Amino acid sequence: xxxxxxxxxxxxxxxxxxxxxxxxxxxxxxxxxxxxxxxxxxxxxxxxxxxxxxxxxxxxxxxxxxxxxxxxxxxxxxxxxxxxxxxxxxxxxxxxxxxxxxxxxxxxxxxxxxxxxxxxxxxxxxxxxxxxxxxxxxxxxxxxxxxxxxxxxxxxxxxxxxxxxxxxxxxxxxxxxxxxxxxxxxxxxxxxxxxxxxxxxxxxxxxxxxxxxxxxxxxxxxxxxxxxxxxxxxxxxxxxxxxxxxxxxxxxxxxxxxxxxxxxxxxxxxxxxxxxxxxxxxxxxxxxxxxxxxxxxxxxxxxxxxxxxxxxxxxxxxxxxxxxxxxxxxxxxxxxxxxxxxxxxxxxxxxxxxxxxxxxxxxxxxxxxxxxxxxxxxxxxxxxxxxxxxxxxxxxxxxxxxxxxxxxxxxxxxxxxxxxxxxxxxxxxxxxxxxxxxxxxxxxxxxxxxxxxxxxxxxxxxxxxxxxxxxxxxxxxxxxxxxxxxxxxxxxxxxxxxxxxxxxxxxxxxxxxxxxxxxxxxxxxxxxxxxxxxxxxxxxxxxxxxxxxxxxxxxxxxxxxxxxxxxxxxxxxxxxxxxxxxxxxxxxxxxxxxxxxxxxxxxxxxxxxxxxxxxxxxxxxxxxxxxxxxxxxxxxxxxxxxxxxxxxx
Ligand code: WT7
Numbered sequence: 001x002x003x004x005x006x007x008x009x010x011x012x013x014x015x016x017x018x019x020x021x022x023x024x025x026x027x028x029x030x031x032x033x034x035x036x037x038x039x040x041x042x043x044x045x046x047x048x049x050x051x052x053x054x055x056x057x058x059x060x061x062x063x064x065x066x067x068x069x070x071x072x073x074x075x076x077x078x079x080x081x082x083x084x085x086x087x088x089x090x091x092x093x094x095x096x097x098x099x100x101x102x103x104x105x106x107x108x109x110x111x112x113x114x115x116x117x118x119x120x121x122x123x124x125x126x127x128x129x130x131x132x133x134x135x136x137x138x139x140x141x142x143x144x145x146x147x148x149x150x151x152x153x154x155x156x157x158x159x160x161x162x163x164x165x166x167x168x169x170x171x172x173x174x175x176x177x178x179x180x181x182x183x184x185x186x187x188x189x190x191x192x193x194x195x196x197x198x199x200x201x202x203x204x205x206x207x208x209x210x211x212x213x214x215x216x217x218x219x220x221x222x223x224x225x226x227x228x229x230x231x232x233x234x235x236x237x238x239x240x241x242x243x244x245x246x247x248x249x250x251x252x253x254x255x256x257x258x259x260x261x262x263x264x265x266x267x268x269x270x271x272x273x274x275x276x277x278x279x280x281x282x283x284x285x286x287x288x289x290x291x292x293x294x295x296x297x298x299x300x301x302x303x304x305x306x307x308x309x310x311x312x313x314x315x316x317x318x319x320x321x322x323x324x325x326x327x328x329x330x331x332x333x334x335x336x337x338x339x340x341x342x343x344x345x346x347x348x349x350x351x352x353x354x355x356x357x358x359x360x361x362x363x364x365x366x367x368x369x370x371x372x373x374x375x376x377x378x379x380x381x382x383x384x385x386x387x388x389x390x391x392x393x394x395x396x397x398x399x400x401x402x403x404x405x406x407x408x409x410x411x412x413x414x415x416x417x418x419x420x421x422x423x424x425x426x427x428x429x430x431x432x433x434x435x436x437x438x439x440x441x442x443x444x445x446x447x448x449x450x451x452x453x454x455x456x457x458x459x460x461x462x463x464x465x466x467x468x469x470x471x472x473x474x475x476x477x478x479x480x481x482x483x484x485x486x487x488x489x490x491x492x493x494x495x496x497x498x499x500x501x502x503x504x505x506x507x508x509x510x511x512x513x514x515x516x517x518x519x520x521x522x523x524x525x526x527x528x529x530x531x532x533x534x535x536x537x538x539x540x541x542x543x544x545x546x547x548x549x550x551x552x553x554x555x556x557x558x559x560x561x562x563x564x565x566x567x568x569x570x571x572x573x574x575x576x577x578x579x580x581x582x583x584x585x586x587x588x589x590x591x592x593x594x595x596x597x598x599x600x601x602x603x604x605x606x607x608x609x610x611x612x613x614x615x616x617x618x619x620x621x622x623x624x625x626x627x628x629x630x631x632x633x634x635x636x637x638x639x640x641x642x643x644x645x646x647x648x649x
Contacts, residue, residue, distance in 0.1 A: 008518035012442030014410065017419035019392045020305065020439025027305050028440050034450075041453035042481070049078070049294065049454065049484055056297045056333065057290065058093055059084045060263055067482065071507050074498045076482045078291040079266035086270055086289050087126060087163035088261050090332035095123035102337045105311070106152050107356050109199040109343045114359075117152055119335070122159075125152075125252075129160035130259035132251040136191050136227045140165030140262055143187040143272065147171045147180060147211055149198030150342040153231045153248065154318055155328055157193045162270060165262040169272040169284065172319025173198055173205060175601040177213035179282075183274050184214060186284055187491060190226045195233040201347040208238040266290035272491050273321055275427040276541035277500060278512070278530035284491030285427050295431030295485020296330035299452060303421055304393050305438040306334050310363040311390070313339035315353070315371065320538075321427040322397055326366055330431070345371045351382040354413075358387050365413070366395035366423075368537040369405055370568055376408040377567070383412060393438045395421040398537025399569040400525050406445035424448035424525050426511065427539070428501065430485030433457075434523050447522045454483040458508065459517050462529065465505045468517075476529055477515035478508035531625075533562035533570045538603050540572070542625070545606070548599035549574060552592055554582045559615050559623045563607070563632040571607035573632040575615055584611050608632075 020026050028034050041048040046066040053063065063082030069075035094101065099120030106115040117125075138144060144166050148154040154170070161168040171183050184192065192215070198205035208230055215225050230238070231248040264270075270289045274282040300306045304326075312331045316322035318340075331338035339360060345353050345367075353375070357365060375382070394414050396406070401422050410420045419438030425431060433455045434448040441449050451457050459468045459475040468475050486509065490497040504510045514526035528534065531542040542560040549558035556579045565571035576592065578584065589609045597605050616624045 008444075008447075008516065008522070008524060010444050012444050012520065012522075014420070014443045014445075016439050016442070017392070017414070018417040020419055024305070024307055024392055026437070026439035027302055027307075028437050031440055031442070034437055034440050038451065038453055042456050045454060045481070052298055052453075053079055053082075053290065053294050053484075056301070057084060057089050057293060063266060063290070067484075069482065071482065071502050071509060074494070074502050076486060076488060077267050078288075078294075078482075078484045082266040082290055083263050084266065084290060084293075085163065085261045085264055086293055086329065087159045089293060090162075090329060091119060091123050091126055091159055092261070094119040094332075094335040098335070099123075101335070103332060104152050104155060104338055104340055105360055106340045107342065107360070109202065109347070111343075111348070111352065111355065115152060122156070124257040125156045126159045126163060127259040128252045128255040128257050129156050130163045131255040132229065133160055133164060133166060133191065134259070135251070135255070136229070136246075138164065138166050138191055141269075142166050142191075143189040144168050145171060145180075145184055145187070145189040145192045147173055147192060147194045147207060148231065148318075149173055149195055149200065149205065149207065149233060150317060150340055151195070151231070151233060152340060153195070155340065158271070158318070158324075158328055159332075163259060163261060165264055165268065167269045167272055169274065170319050170324070171274070172317055172601075173207055174317075174319070174603050176598055177210045177217065178599045179601060180210060180214040181217050182281060183284075184225060186274070186281070187272055188224050190224050192225055192228045193231075194228060195231040196238045197234040197236050199234060199342065201344040204234055204236065212239055212241070264289050267488070269488075271324065273324065273427055275321075276532060276539050276544060278532055278541060279543050280496075282541075282544070283493070283496060283500070285487045286489045286491050287430055287485070288488050291484035291486070292430050293329060293333055295429075295483070296325045297333040299432040299435075300326065300330035300334055300336065302437055303423060303432050303435050303452065304364045304366075304395065305419070306331075306336060306364070308335075310336060310392075311339065311360050312336050312364045313341070313357070313360070313362040314366040315341055315345070316366070316368070316397075321430070322366075325431050345375060346378070349382065350375055350378045351386065354383055354386045354388060357391060361390040363390055364393045364395070365391055366397065368398040369396055369401040370399070370536040372396065372401065372405045372409050373567055376405060376412075380412055388413060388415065391418050393419045393421060395423055397423045397425070397432075399534045400527060401446060403445035410445070419443075422446070422448045424523070428487040429483075429511075430487065433479070433483070434525075444522060447518070447524045449522050451523070454481075456480045457515075457517075457523060459515060460505055460508065462514075471517055471519050471521050474516040474526070475514070476505075477511045477513045477523070477525070478505055479511070480508055482509075527570075533560075533572065535562075535565075535570050535572060535603070536568040540600075540604055544600060545572060545574065545596055545604060548596045548604075549576055549592060551599065552595045554578050554588065555592070556580075557615055557623070559625055559628055560606070561625050561629040561632060563629075565607070572604070573628070574606040574609045575628055576609065576611055577613065577615060578611060
């Protein structure tokens, strides 16, 4: 990110959001109360989280021990001996109490297509699908892949898995068939849930076709998919494999609308979600039932200041952790009404978000800095005449938000009266870990401010690993004690979990981000310090893009680095050299770009591809990406130490 635009010397200037002081009482009264609660969450976590877990969740068997394990051993567990079911907590208990309350507002791709689903209806749909899954021989612990557009059935699918103890792995429907195949193979799923097509921004997306391609490519020894259940979304003709493919509506019609709950232990996995790391293939991050739900529910309660009657709108896709936690599990665990948005911020025009806020009287609105920057750039005329007064909390997530975008969001969307929450977290943390609390934490534009309950952030010296105490320090961000919603392992690869998160700095969880703590103790996230790049809030691994490029027949070597981009935060610059005797042909760059789209997905398309005669390497042959990074970011004068280059020219 552009560090020059950060001014940490500012005093906290946006004290308390006005709308939090009116009729809507904040869940935490003031900053003193926050400090007290935070201290107790850190010093006596067993009492703090024990109470919270009893308050927010319903248990079929109470837990006996609040937590066990350490970062040294990598054996974290919470709420031991406890039993509960996530679906019961998100659906049944509200369906029993308030069956007519709206659980999901689906804002379809076309603004006039709105579907509202009550808790009572949601329970029936979930039960039917649970029975369908059982009829397809899905059992507790089995993996189920969900490759679906943003429709209520995708949420039903997640909850149906949770109900019967199956472990869902939602794959973002923008991933290519190759990426989908990798994930199916890694988790060994027998069942894939999809739709005939998706609809986004007026265009059709060939989800079923991509699933077919993915399965076709699975090698016979690992091909495990027995059934593909297909929801009819657009009604277009799709290829069909008899016996394997089943229509959603046919199977649902046969299924009984009640399905008993499978009892789960606190530490039974709830879902896997694949995410990119700095090396190798994507990792299946494992989240478990109770700890994850506590993180999800408690952050909706405190960070979004959830009050009964609120309409919670998170604009993420359910294929990412943000969608899991802040569209599905967090809001539903509190019995809230959650908005599911199928379209894009600019379809049919850039007033889409704001008209939606007005139409549904949204109280909490959550999106990514990229969207905020893009809409700001398109001009304020798209806001004219739209009533945004229902909003109380507006959130940002996914990448650092630059102060200019923060100011615009605060002034134009929040009208200076809402709480702006810049929320920092990761797929691995399960829920928000650093963020202001509405009506409580004085904010500074560009800073995620202070830790959530149970989170003890530390800044470490990247070289020595020594903790940098006090304020006004910069280093890498780590967390010094376990919290309930943290990932427990990498699926089938606990070694990789330890190596990535717990072994780099012994006794700490390492985030992979650089950060500063300013003079007031506020945290400023600096971005990734590993080979992960963040494009529009999408996390990508440079090595994955490199390996996609190397699979092209003409490419000898590839090096991918992140460049700065005003709109998307970072963008992908790819450098390639060609195999001997291969000439640069017209259209080669286009071909290479298509190659990346094919292997990963359209969102990973490089902004620039350079075909070069040589890459900067050390004498031992290692590509010096640091130098390429400086070149793309136009820091030519400051290439650093290049004395180890094999050919400095
Ligand atoms: C990475 C995690 C879980 C949120 C969606 C992305 C970056 C996330 C912020 C923020 C600065 C942020 C970090 C982090 N990030 N939120 N508020 N300010 N950076 O989840 O795909 O797991 O990516 O996103 O670099 O490590 P993810």
